[in-house]
Amino acid sequence: MICFNCKGNGFLRLRFESEQAIEQCQVCNSSGEVKDDEYYSQSWDDGLGSCSVYYGPPLEAEGDEGFKNYKIYPIKASDRF
Numbered sequence: 001m002i003c004f005n006c007k008g009n010g011f012l013r014l015r016f017e018s019e020q021a022i023e024q025c026q027v028c029n030s031s032g033e034v035k036d037d038e039y040y041s042q043s044w045d046d047g048l049g050s051c052s053v054y055y056g057p058p059l060e061a062e063g064d065e066g067f068k069n070y071k072i073y074p075i076k077a078s079d080r081f
């Protein structure tokens with residue numbers, strides 16, 4: 001599945017005023033893809049003013065109106081058992 005965080009690029013373009021920086025994507029470890037069977041912390045605005053939080057396999061949030069401000073977070077080493 002394409003990594004939502006970097007849109008499959010493997011990196012993020014960050015802009016600080018006039019400077020541009022490249023940051024490697026930590027969600028997919030620069031691979032551009034997330035694994036369907038890995039668990040990720042995710043959050044989004046459900047449109048009713050509350051924030052939904054979900055921990056599980058990556059959701060199909062691209063282009064879905066129900067997932068406003070959708071974010072997927074890197075797997076932290078501490079989350080692994």
Ligand SMILES: [Zn+2]
Pocket residue numbers: 003004005006007008009010011025026027028029030031032033
């Ligand atoms: Zn990524």
